[in-house]
Amino acid sequence: MDWSLIFENTLKGFIGINAVYFAIAALGLNVQFGYTGLLNFGQAGFMACGAYGLGMTAQYFEISMWWGIPLGIVFSVGLGLLMGIPTLRLRADYLAIVTIAAAEIIRLVVRSVRFKHYFGGSDGINNFSQSFRDLGNKVGIDEATRYGFSPFRFTGRELWTLIIGWLLVALLGFFVYKLMKSPWGRVLKAIREDEDAVRSLGKNVYSYKMQSLILGGILGTISGMIFALDRAAVQPDNYSRDVTFYILTALVLGGVARVSGSIVGPMIFWGIFTFLDNFMREVADDPIRIGNFQVMDSTDVGPLNFILIGLTLILLMVFRPQGVFGDRKEMAFDGR
Amino acid sequence: MGAERSYSPLAQAARSALAGCDKVPGSRKPDPMLVADGVRREFGGIVAVDVEHIEVQRGSITALIGPNGAGKTTLFNLLSGFDTPSTGTWSFDGRNMAKVASHKTAALGMVRTFQLTKSLTKLTVIENMRLGATGQRGEKWWNGLFSATWKKQEAEITARAETLLERFKLSHMRDEFAGALSGGQRKLLEMARALMTDPTLVMLDEPMAGVNPALKQSLNDHIRGLRDEGMTVLFVEHDMDMVHDVSDWVIVMAEGRVIAEGTPDDISKNPAVIDAYLGAHQGRSLMEEGA
Numbered sequence: 001m002d003w004s005l006i007f008e009n010t011l012k013g014f015i016g017i018n019a020v021y022f023a024i025a026a027l028g029l030n031v032q033f034g035y036t037g038l039l040n041f042g043q044a045g046f047m048a049c050g051a052y053g054l055g056m057t058a059q060y061f062e063i064s065m066w067w068g069i070p071l072g073i074v075f076s077v078g079l080g081l082l083m084g085i086p087t088l089r090l091r092a093d094y095l096a097i098v099t100i101a102a103a104e105i106i107r108l109v110v111r112s113v114r115f116k117h118y119f120g121g122s123d124g125i126n127n128f129s130q131s132f133r134d135l136g137n138k139v140g141i142d143e144a145t146r147y148g149f150s151p152f153r154f155t156g157r158e159l160w161t162l163i164i165g166w167l168l169v170a171l172l173g174f175f176v177y178k179l180m181k182s183p184w185g186r187v188l189k190a191i192r193e194d195e196d197a198v199r200s201l202g203k204n205v206y207s208y209k210m211q212s213l214i215l216g217g218i219l220g221t222i223s224g225m226i227f228a229l230d231r232a233a234v235q236p237d238n239y240s241r242d243v244t245f246y247i248l249t250a251l252v253l254g255g256v257a258r259v260s261g262s263i264v265g266p267m268i269f270w271g272i273f274t275f276l277d278n279f280m281r282e283v284a285d286d287p288i289r290i291g292n293f294q295v296m297d298s299t300d301v302g303p304l305n306f307i308l309i310g311l312t313l314i315l316l317m318v319f320r321p322q323g324v325f326g327d328r329k330e331m332a333f334d335g336r
Numbered sequence: 337m338g339a340e341r342s343y344s345p346l347a348q349a350a351r352s353a354l355a356g357c358d359k360v361p362g363s364r365k366p367d368p369m370l371v372a373d374g375v376r377r378e379f380g381g382i383v384a385v386d387v388e389h390i391e392v393q394r395g396s397i398t399a400l401i402g403p404n405g406a407g408k409t410t411l412f413n414l415l416s417g418f419d420t421p422s423t424g425t426w427s428f429d430g431r432n433m434a435k436v437a438s439h440k441t442a443a444l445g446m447v448r449t450f451q452l453t454k455s456l457t458k459l460t461v462i463e464n465m466r467l468g469a470t471g472q473r474g475e476k477w478w479n480g481l482f483s484a485t486w487k488k489q490e491a492e493i494t495a496r497a498e499t500l501l502e503r504f505k506l507s508h509m510r511d512e513f514a515g516a517l518s519g520g521q522r523k524l525l526e527m528a529r530a531l532m533t534d535p536t537l538v539m540l541d542e543p544m545a546g547v548n549p550a551l552k553q554s555l556n557d558h559i560r561g562l563r564d565e566g567m568t569v570l571f572v573e574h575d576m577d578m579v580h581d582v583s584d585w586v587i588v589m590a591e592g593r594v595i596a597e598g599t600p601d602d603i604s605k606n607p608a609v610i611d612a613y614l615g616a617h618q619g620r621s622l623m624e625e626g627a
């Protein structure tokens with residue numbers, strides 16, 4: 001068993017690009033769910049808005065990739081309005097149903113043969129992120145060179161995406177932190193607890209919920225952009241339901257209604273995930289046999305990993321329901 | 337007990353203005369702040385509220401009483417825009433309120449509390465209070481990011497909140513989560529928070545429920561204090577002692593209708609009220625206690 005390889009990969013999982021795009025999306029879910037109490041199960045749909053905003057600049061509009069940033073944001077604001085207008089006056093569960101359905105509709109539309117011309121069908125879109133990489137080359141992080149020292153070894157391409165990604169995480173995290181400390185954030189937190197009380201004090205609850213949904217959605221969009229830039233590809237099936245649920249899992253792991261929780265949660269999630277994956281692959285390489293019965297082979301690794309992630313979450317909920325960063329005292333007032 | 341007490345000038349003014357009013361359901365007031373006409377609300381087959389006409393005199397304390405299920409809370413919900421009547425019009429301070437959204441009433445000066453207390457348990461007491469202030473610059477997200485735009489206003493709001501907390505004897509709980517308050521303290525907090533909106537009409541749905549007797553007396557003083565600062569108070573209450581002690585005028589509802597109006601003394605002697613209010617002798621003894 002190659003422990004140093006497992007260790008190196010785990011560390012990379014901890015700070016890798018997966019943790020970055022999860023963190024930004026989790027930040028968005030945190031604004032919606034953690035602070036405002038809005039159940040958005042369609043964060044993947046917002047991520048697709050960002051990814052396809054970038055992708056379509058090459059596939060359909062044939063303009064500079066940078067236009068994809070405002071384009072994606074426009075898409076996600078539109079999606080937020082579309083989801084919010086019919087549901088935000090209703091009970092919380094309606095939004096949950098609509099968001100999960102909307103995200104699925106988006107995925108099915110962008111992968112359809114009918115709209116292949118715009119979205120590239122199930123193959124998705126490739127080759128649009130060269131301007132982003134050129135920018136990296138220009139600031140001196142050459143995409144082909146290898147940087148770093150063991151265990152932190154990255155290609156220039158990875159390193160550039162990581163630097164931009166973590167800068168964005170820091171910037172957006174600070175942005176959300178400031179907002180939540182402001183009177184605006186106070187209204188959101190109050191809405192999470194009791195809309196009617198907030199309404200009786202003269203706040204337009206509907207409008208605040210819409211703002212929260214859209215802000216969280218835009219964060220999801222930015223996350224989708226980072227993900228697409230890293231892969232240099234947009235593929236419809238990267239934006240399926242499970243992505244939203246893994247991000248939610250990571251958020252709960254870190255602790256809701258905490259900016260730190262939405263950043264560290266994804267890091268821990270991917271740290272554990274990568275560790276288990278690597279560890280079990282090593283085990284499967286040299287399988288343990290009991291008589292004729294082989295305990296594990298390599299095809300078991302994937303499913304087992306998710307089972308263990310689920311188990312981790314269950315244990316967390318039992319022993320530390322507030323997440324890694326949550327406040328136990330605050331949790332104590334639930335359901336009163 | 338009422339007669340010997342000395343009244344503040346504003347209390348005297350309210351009482352003498354109301355003294356000349358007819359003691360019948362729907363009686364006209366010299367200077368009504370709140371007027372409702374033909375307001376009706378049904379739930380399935382039940383007629384919860386069917387009020388032909390009511391007026392609430394400006395600058396007075398008006399009690400709304402009636403047995404359980406009389407429609408008092410429903411009427412509150414209708415008047416404050418939290419529920420929509422099937423028919424009817426109502427106006428506040430001369431302004432037609434039928435199409436005004438519930439969140440806009442506070443800015444116009446009308447604020448309400450709820451029968452089931454709605455303290456925001458995961459906010460601290462002081463944050464609950466700050467939330468009540470209207471017209472906050474920092475409640476716009478683009479200002480939220482730049483604390484320079486709202487820090488000064490926040491400090492003023494905090495100072496006002498602290499004065500109110502002092503008045504309601506909640507200062508020592510300032511930085512606790514509201515969830516750590518007792519039921520009675522939450523009632524107080526909700527009332528104090530409503531006052532943060534700087535209202536001209538305060539509608540309190542059972543402000544005394546669950547408050548201990550010693551504190552009730554000081555709550556009475558608070559309510560009188562609101563009137564003496566020029567506010568109009570409409571409150572729902574079951575405790576006849578308290579109604580008698582604090583109100584200038586009483587409106588009695590039963591089965592959705594207004595069945596009697598008058599000064600507290602009139603009401604506690606009105607046999608129709610005694611019968612309708614609690615029915616049996618049990619009710620009578622309660623009313624006599626109050627008288």
Ligand SMILES: Nc1ncnc2c1ncn2[C@@H]1O[C@H](COP(=O)(O)OP(=O)(O)OP(=O)(O)O)[C@@H](O)[C@H]1O
Binds near residue numbers: 404409451
């Ligand atoms: N949301 C609702 N759905 C169905 N019926 C309702 C609803 N709200 C109130 N009612 C009915 O309307 C009637 C009046 O209720 P309301 O709560 O206004 O009474 P109340 O005078 O406030 O009573 P209490 O003194 O017990 O608070 C009751 O018969 C009640 O069952």
Ligand SMILES: [Mg+2]
Binds near residue numbers: 409
């Ligand atoms: Mg009631």
